[in-house]
Amino acid sequence: MDGTTATADDFLDRALLEEAVKKSGLLWVRAADGASAQPLWHAWYDGAVVLVGDGGEQPLHGLRGDGTAVVTVRSKDKWGRLVAFVAEVSVLEPGSEAWTGAVEELKAKRLNAPDTDTITERWAAECRVLRLLPTGGLTERPGAMPTDSHAAQPLPSPVTTRQPIPAGLPKLVLGRLRRKG
Template sequence: MTADLRGPALDDTATADLALVEEATKKSGLVWVRGTGPARALWHLWHEGAALLVGDGPGEQPLPAGLDAGATAEVTVRSKDKGGRLIAWAAAVAVLEPRSEAWEAAVAELKGKRLNTPDADRVTDRWARECRVLRLTPVASRTELPDGSLAAVPLPTTVTTRHPIPAGLPRLLLKRRKRG
């Protein structure tokens, strides 16, 4: 890791905080990222001291507004086992230029972790044409977790479906409760 990606030298407390940020973010499959609008839950990959994201293209996750080159984002990491907020950190946003050396390295890692892609053999070409690949590098070791609930109205989406529940489902659910 080169010093220019991490910024100036860190004291012992900041180094420990950065290690905590890295370990928590690595283990969590999902992070909440806030740019200028509401936070969104995003899948990511921790690689070489930063969280990598891909999105804003057909079939990919929508990225929050305000994640532009040089911007700052707030990242909240959830506990993998309990799902609650574990740690929050500030990040510098870098938009990786398609086909650059940094983009190729990031996409090589992301491609291996992307689940259920319909075009696994051509996904890198699609990402280069239609998506954005972002690198979120910690700039503040930790930020304070907010007090209280951050519950909000779900963001609008076109992927909701409304179908009647199967007729046997209530019976199956009640049967399981009686056994326990």
């Protein structure tokens, strides 16, 4: 996908990646620094994923304009992981041709915006628009999925799982209800 010698598998992987990203409403994006993956809404524009965040929009924790990120795309119908890839992250400058095109795509995907008429100006003033350009091949795809669950470990907590209710409690509660009724 990076312009070197391409095979038929590379073209099929690229087609799968584009189709999966275009159909998915959310992507799971993890910054390369090891932060937790976060769900982000997005659009596909000019061969890359584009995101808008910070300000009054979705938080972009750990995503910087000079790094990489791991992007996982879920299947729209089964909701399981479908493909994953590494992407080069860059910030689009407000007012540039790339920024304007990306924002037009993102505006069409933004649901329930409080300021539909002035959203472009607000994004230019308060938010960052990021471009995630796929680099290399797919790290996960059908037929080549990892066996681990990718589930996050629960945070330590003093809270415990609820214990079974005491045997006498239903009689106590029902007895009070009968007396009142």
